Amino acid sequence: MDVGLFAQYVMNGLMLGMMYALVAVGFTLFFGVLDIIKFSHGDVLTVGAFVALATFAGLHAAGFNSQWLDLVIMLAVATLAMAALGMLIARYLVMPLRSAPALNTLLITLMLGTVLREAVRLFYPQGANPKPFPALLPQNSIDLGSLNLRLDNVLMLAAGAAVIVGLQFLLNRTKLGLAIRAVAQDEETARTMGVNFTAIVLVTFAIGSGLAAFAGVMNGLYYNEINFGIGLYLGVIGFSAAIIGGLGSIYGAILGGFLFAGLQTVGTVLLPFASAYKDVFAFAVVIAIMAWRPTGLIQEKISERV
Amino acid sequence: MIRTSKATAIGLTAAILVFMAATADAKDKVKVGFIGPLTGGVSVNGIGGRNSADLAVKLRNADVKAKYEYELVVLDDECKPNVAVQVATKMAADKDIIAAATHYCSATAIATVDTYHKFGFPVIVWGAVLPDITYRNKYAEIHRVNGTMINQNDANAELVSKLGYKTVAVIHDTTDYGKGHNEYFSKALAKIGKAKIVGTFGVTAEQQDFTAELTQIKALNPEVIYFGGLTPIGVRIRSQMDKLGIKAVFDATSGIVSDAYIQGLGPLAEGTLAFREGAPTEKLPGGKFFLEKYNAQKYDGPPEAYGAFAYAAMDMILNTIEKVGPDRKKVIADLGNVKDRDSIVGKITFDDHGQNTVALITKYVIQDGKFVEWDESEYASGKRKLPGQK
Numbered sequence: 001m002d003v004g005l006f007a008q009y010v011m012n013g014l015m016l017g018m019m020y021a022l023v024a025v026g027f028t029l030f031f032g033v034l035d036i037i038k039f040s041h042g043d044v045l046t047v048g049a050f051v052a053l054a055t056f057a058g059l060h061a062a063g064f065n066s067q068w069l070d071l072v073i074m075l076a077v078a079t080l081a082m083a084a085l086g087m088l089i090a091r092y093l094v095m096p097l098r099s100a101p102a103l104n105t106l107l108i109t110l111m112l113g114t115v116l117r118e119a120v121r122l123f124y125p126q127g128a129n130p131k132p133f134p135a136l137l138p139q140n141s142i143d144l145g146s147l148n149l150r151l152d153n154v155l156m157l158a159a160g161a162a163v164i165v166g167l168q169f170l171l172n173r174t175k176l177g178l179a180i181r182a183v184a185q186d187e188e189t190a191r192t193m194g195v196n197f198t199a200i201v202l203v204t205f206a207i208g209s210g211l212a213a214f215a216g217v218m219n220g221l222y223y224n225e226i227n228f229g230i231g232l233y234l235g236v237i238g239f240s241a242a243i244i245g246g247l248g249s250i251y252g253a254i255l256g257g258f259l260f261a262g263l264q265t266v267g268t269v270l271l272p273f274a275s276a277y278k279d280v281f282a283f284a285v286v287i288a289i290m291a292w293r294p295t296g297l298i299q300e301k302i303s304e305r306v
Numbered sequence: 307m308i309r310t311s312k313a314t315a316i317g318l319t320a321a322i323l324v325f326m327a328a329t330a331d332a333k334d335k336v337k338v339g340f341i342g343p344l345t346g347g348v349s350v351n352g353i354g355g356r357n358s359a360d361l362a363v364k365l366r367n368a369d370v371k372a373k374y375e376y377e378l379v380v381l382d383d384e385c386k387p388n389v390a391v392q393v394a395t396k397m398a399a400d401k402d403i404i405a406a407a408t409h410y411c412s413a414t415a416i417a418t419v420d421t422y423h424k425f426g427f428p429v430i431v432w433g434a435v436l437p438d439i440t441y442r443n444k445y446a447e448i449h450r451v452n453g454t455m456i457n458q459n460d461a462n463a464e465l466v467s468k469l470g471y472k473t474v475a476v477i478h479d480t481t482d483y484g485k486g487h488n489e490y491f492s493k494a495l496a497k498i499g500k501a502k503i504v505g506t507f508g509v510t511a512e513q514q515d516f517t518a519e520l521t522q523i524k525a526l527n528p529e530v531i532y533f534g535g536l537t538p539i540g541v542r543i544r545s546q547m548d549k550l551g552i553k554a555v556f557d558a559t560s561g562i563v564s565d566a567y568i569q570g571l572g573p574l575a576e577g578t579l580a581f582r583e584g585a586p587t588e589k590l591p592g593g594k595f596f597l598e599k600y601n602a603q604k605y606d607g608p609p610e611a612y613g614a615f616a617y618a619a620m621d622m623i624l625n626t627i628e629k630v631g632p633d634r635k636k637v638i639a640d641l642g643n644v645k646d647r648d649s650i651v652g653k654i655t656f657d658d659h660g661q662n663t664v665a666l667i668t669k670y671v672i673q674d675g676k677f678v679e680w681d682e683s684e685y686a687s688g689k690r691k692l693p694g695q696k
Contacts, residue, residue: 132571148551225541
């Protein structure tokens with residue numbers, strides 16, 4: 001395989017991995033603070049992407065034509081709207097079920113995901129059809145042999161990396177981050193230390209859902225097409241990535257996301273059989289990893305053992 | 307007090323009158339069915355078909371000469387084989403439903419043929435194009451008004467060869483539908499012998515990311531990318547081809563003949579090839595009549611590519627019930643003997659497998675955001691050129 005082709009595969013894999021990682025980080029955050037799996041996460045991403053698209057249509061109708069300004073406003077609206085949606089979900093669906101078995105939360109968020117997905121399909125104009133997503137980043141590209149290096153991909157990777165670094169900073173260097181980590185480690189102790197438990201849970205859900213909206217916009221910009229089903233698949237993969245990385249660990253989620261994208265690319269390129277089996281291959285490896293490290297590649301520092 | 311009793315009396319009289327009118331005019335109620343994908347990625351096509359079948363029933367019920375009053379039972383197969391078998395069983399097990407127009411997706415149509423056969427339930431397929439649906443078995447219950455994908459892939463391979471292309475890469479979804487397209491296209495291309503297939507890629511029907519497959523295709527550098535699958539992933543593949551700087555001709559099938567394909571891609575749709583059985587709706591013998599009536603109903607979406615076939619299938623069912631009565635066995639017997647029957651899609655003749663034999667294929671190219679017939683397009687006249695067209 002020549003170098004250019006290899007570089008192209010790496011680039012494709014990195015873009016996929018970045019999106020998976022952003023989704024996986026959400027799963028891991030929610031699990032960290034509340035020990036729950038929020039299955040509607042992928043569909044929040046879909047709604048985020050569609051909110052961004054609707055915002056773009058609105059801006060366009062109002063006569064805005066600056067690409068950068070459009071993009072910034074779209075991102076801001078989508079992220080804030082999904083942060084608000086995330087808080088609503090946490091406040092009215094997840095927190096009331098705190099004392100119920102964890103399965104109930106899983107089930108209720110799974111159903112909410114279907115509601116969100118079908119709502120996009122039914123209520124967004126012509127929502128059942130694939131929608132073109134505007135290309136708002138510079139379309140310049142350099143053709144280096146077999147590698148078509150696009151400026152927009154590089155920008156998106158950089159933005160994704162910046163968001164993840166920013167999140168790390170927030171969690172490890174700020175008071176809010178300290179509170180989130182405290183709640184994640186021990187709810188009771190955090191409460192006695194004066195941490196407002198409810199507020200921290202809501203903020204965490206807002207952050208996770210905002211990240212999903214960011215990933216949704218990135219998905220739209222990368223593929224220039226969104227549809228009501230994008231979140232379902234990304235949700236399943238993001239969840240798996242979070243699990244293999246080690247649920248509750250941010251680094252684990254990021255590692256899991258890139259690992260999964262790498263597996264899929266390898267599955268398509270190097271395996272002799274049809275690329276249709278790439279997911280079979282990727283998930284089979286995930287199963288093998290789970291058997292080898294049941295708590296994920298990067299384990300939570302403190303895990304409760306009975 | 308007096309006023310209320312007066313009002314009651316008037317109400318009562320009105321109710322009696324309505325009741326009398328209803329009984330005096332009452333026809334026997336007969337149920338007929340429709341199955342198609344009403345939710346999911348190809349639901350526009352399913353809803354277009356549902357509306358068209360509904361139109362056939364409405365027009366019949368408005369006809370004073372009709373012997374029965376028809377009620378349409380609609381079920382959703384979601385384009386998923388497992389769901390399709392459930393709804394097919396549900397419909398076939400209901401003895402009140404006499405016959406049905408069924409399935410847009412080949413994967414669901416092929417999954418349900420045994421069910422219909424087991425229950426002795428007559429169906430007319432209105433949109434699915436996999437040949438096996440009628441040809442794998444010889445079930446008296448199964449009929450189809452639209453053509454099969456064999457014919458369209460012959461026409462496709464012929465056009466690609468005629469345009470002088472030598473190398474083709476194939477992407478197909480791994481449902482029965484996509485696999486069928488791959489099989490018949492590959493056969494047809496090999497038979498002509500001018501172009502060769504440099505690589506074949508099976509992809510899942512819900513896949514989002516095709517960059518890995520397309521990067522491999524880019525290395526193979528084909529002149530044409532043939533795509534056997536439906537609109538949602540067709541849009542994604544075409545758009546991601548552009549992202550990777552692949553300049554090949556995008557050569558697709560009847561699966562993308564839908565306005566959703568053009569809306570999903572915008573200017574990128576330009577120059578996509580597609581093929582379909584039958585003529586464009588407005589050019590069908592009864593196309594004008596159909597579109598007029600359809601538009602008058604103000605449905606929530608267009609009839610889409612196969613709406614006219616759904617109408618023709620339902621209309622044929624209603625004609626048969628009018629003729630032989632609401633009895634499944636008699637309906638099957640009558641449908642076993644269909645020759646040169648007039649319909650809005652032209653004359654219909656079923657062969658011994660229940661397949662309509664009138665094979666008319668229309669070649670399309672997308673030009674300025676519209677499906678234009680190839681022979682009338684500026685690409686055929688040489689005014690515009692597809693990538694690599696000589």
